[in-house]
Amino acid sequence: MKYSALVIPTLRDAPADAEVASHILLTRAGFIRRQAAGSYHWLPLGMRVLAKVQRIVRAELARIGAQEVLMPVVQPAELWRRSGRWDVMGAEMLRLADRQNRDYCLSPTQEEAVTELFGRTVGSYKQLPCNLYHIQTKFRDEIRPRFGLMRAREFIMKDGYSFHLDERSLDETYADMYSCYAAILDRIGLRYRAVEADPGAMGDNDSHEFHVLAAAGEDRLAYSPASDYAANVEKAEAAAIADDAEVEDLAKVPTPGVKTIEDVAAFLGVEQRRCVKTLIVHATGSGDHLALAALVLRGDHKLNEAKAMRLNGVRRPLVFATDDEIHAALGAHAGSIGPIDIPLPLLVDRSAAELASFVCGANQDDYHLVGANWQRDVGTDFQTVDIRNVVEGDSAADGSGPLRFMRGIEVGHIFKLGAKYTRALNVTVQDAAGQDTAPIMGCYGFGVSRIVAAVVEQWHDDDGIIWPEAVAPFAVHLVALNNSRSVAVQSTAEDLHEQLEAGGLEVLFDDRDERPGVKFADADLIGIPHRITIGERGLKEGVVEYRRRDAATMEKLSPSMTVRRLIDR
RNA sequence: CGGGGUAUAGCGCAGUCUGGUAGCGCACCUGCUUUGGGAGCAGGGAGUCGGGAGUUCAAAUCUCUCUACCCCGACCA
Incomplete structure (x- = not known):
């Protein structure tokens, strides 16, 4: 695709309100643009990344048998009144009224809707377990949206819900979902940790959060370097610290x-x-x-x-x-x-x-x-x-040694809901004995737009973004130097463009009439994994230059060799 | 919600104190030169100075008010 045909408004200066790397770089590189507090436009490059993330999410969910649906954003208050949450949700839920003055909300989450949908469409235990998800825009009227896509008011989320007759089935799906999230994050190429979330008073109510590790993360995590133990600092269990002091007189x-x-x-x-x-x-x-x-x-x-x-x-x-x-x-x-x-x-x-x-x-x-x-x-x-916050150096709750702290961006959260919503909305299925029973549910959220920010937080340098291949907007960035002056450069670049695309690669061909420095700077900023530079200098020796965005080294290769290398990769 | 701050061209900012009718850099358009790491020169387009009200001969500037946005905080014995 030709650069000149795309809207890629790169900026030399970041907007004054952008603080974190993902916000600054995604804006400067022309992936997103702010519309209002916590709401963002997705520009062509950003859309391509979003689409890749969604493709991975869909593929991994399909693998564990989850089915995609799409539920409405605008939901009647009646539905929320039935679950009791119309009054509980508070100001975070944006409410509105239609022309008949009936109350609605912009859905911040979908338990009510999916439960009602399930109730109307599934009646038999034979159809369980049933695992439904959708990828949809959510709106939460956050007290304080900030950090660009990381804490936006309008964002894109994959939310999934499963229905089961018994705990054992729920446990299985929960475990599937756990490994599904791990697979998604592995495929994208992120370093992350699954941490125990609120263990709850009962202690057996499973809940895990998936955190991408990044200094800009809003959550503080405590983890044990010696084991898998990890927990949100707010939730980590604090062990007693022994005291070896002498008893003194009062x-x-x-x-x-x-x-x-x-x-x-x-x-x-x-x-x-x-x-x-x-x-x-x-x-x-x-x-x-x-x-x-x-x-x-x-x-x-x-x-x-x-x-x-x-x-x-x-x-x-x-x-x-x-x-x-x-x-x-x-x-x-x-x-x-x-x-x-x-x-x-x-x-x-x-x-x-x-x-x-x-x-x-x-x-x-x-x-x-x-x-x-x-x-x-x-x-x-x-x-x-136990009423204190853990501090670095405390013993981990699993006895594996001292705790260390790090920061994380919560991109996924899975938990078990029990029958709260099916009971509230009076949703049942018939079991094998013909009895009506309220199914129990699991609930699985994944921040699709937030993960784009998380990727950038983890993958960037001073010059710009370094996209992992799995979610890069393009695979190859063709930089043609002085192509408007040099017929050789222009025709070689066009040939390469054609051959690489014919080989199934997504190519961004910088055909603009810009000086080399501008093109290099934009290429680094945008962060496409593979870059081919075509200049007259190299063509005299019959070579083009190939370099990866994540490596300092550059190779000189013949154009045909370059094509083969990239396609066979 | 509490505290602080900001609002001037697409982006970054100056001008506000001390009122006199809007400017700089980048970006954009035209021309010439330049061309391997964000070029130079010349010319040009673009702004309800966040909205409203007031004071004044005159308001980006002073006053009041509304709005939007940003930052910090929400753990004290």
């Missing part, structure tokens, strides 16, 4: 005006990890009396609110007590609170509970206690729990 010391852990540690000349902080939160209380609970963490650890909320006795969502509430209940202000003789339920983080000797608030304003010890000074009336 002493009360005046600490006037010293409140934060940082100040306490500095004032008393101890490490932050030898202090504990006591956070007062609202408890699930009865009656009109305000119930509180105390959460205790090591001074150098951070509370994980999601973990705290999951505990029995802690109100969900988490509410921190105000200073007034703390003073009313404990007679001291925040900043001087500690676990000793505190008249509240005590929930102590595993690592804090290991401390043999620690500093804490004295429950008396402007005093702290040093040399505190759990058994001697607090007793046994507390629960040991």
Whole structure:
């Protein structure tokens, strides 16, 4: 295809709002253009990449027997009211009304629609398992769209849903989907990790996220270099850290005006990890009396609110007590609170509970206690729990060694839904005994447009994008130098163009009347894997130049040899 | 949602403080020269200065208001 016939608006400067490599490069190289916050046009080069990603996704899904459908974007509120999610979804769901003033939404996800579709079209257990997916534009009114395609409001997603009579069948499809996602990411050529997502209170509700590894990723992952263990930092289980300190004598010391852990540690000349902080939160209380609970963490650890909320006795969502509430209940202000003789339920983080000797608030304003010890000074009336964020160096939950951190872009998420939607929408199939039963479901999302950004995050250098072959917009970039002046260059380039395309290769032929430097710069920016440069200089020796975008080396080959090399590749 | 900031040509920006009727670089068009890593010269096209209201003889500039967009935050004992 001739460059001159395509809309490829490359830019020397990136738009001021673009921050991350994928956003900057995809814009500069003319793949996408912003329309509004979080919504993007896909230009011809971008479309070609999208199409390749979709082709791979479709091929791998076909392999495990998933069937493609296409469901509507605009959905009646009625459907969402039936599942109860019309009121639950909140502002992230964009709502609109038609001329009759009936409510609709732009579908942010498709559980309701697919369940209803399934219910109307499948009635017998003989048709199970049934695995349906579509690739469609989604709209989510994100609080803060950013990073170009990585967190867009309008984006393209593959979402799939499976229906099963029993857990065993769901497990099989779930496992298929897991390996399908791995196969897709392998084919595209990405480094990734599958991580455990929210393990849930039950512990057996499988859910995995697929993260492409990239510094610009929005998620922080904890992983064990020594094993397959990986988890989102927010969700990773934090092990207890043993303490080898000596038990010391308890002493009360005046600490006037010293409140934060940082100040306490500095004032008393101890490490932050030898202090504990006591956070007062609202408890699930009865009656009109305000119930509180105390959460205790090591001074150098951070509370994980999601973990705290999951505990029995802690109100969900988490509410921190105000200073007034703390003073009313404990007679001291925040900043001087500690676990000793505190008249509240005590929930102590595993690592804090290991401390043999620690500093804490004295429950008396402007005093702290040093040399505190759990058994001697607090007793046994507390629960040991996991309520902190993991930190680098913690032991992995599988015991394989210290955790390391890295960043990831979540491109896939698979989880088991159970019968939540089939029950809510009253969808059943007849089982072998003729009984109506609500099938259980699995749900599988894959960010098609986001993965384009993820590829660029992982595959670029200072000059531009370096597309992996599987998703490159073209396989070969033919750069004809001064072709408008040189008949030899122009005719050789045209021959090569024709022969390569005849050999089944997708070719971008830069036939523009531009200077060499411009063409090279654009070629590097656009990032097509194979580049052939045709110039008068080489043609005098009967050669053209071949180089890969991902390699520094260049080879001189005869035109016919070049064609053969690329086609036989 | 809270805080901060920005809005001037397709992109990047200056001009705003101190009001006088819009400019620079890139991109685009024409011509000449140039031609192996983002050319030079000359000429040219392109802007409701985010919208509205106000002050003023006069507003990109001052005031009010609305909107859009960007950044940061949402873990405190």
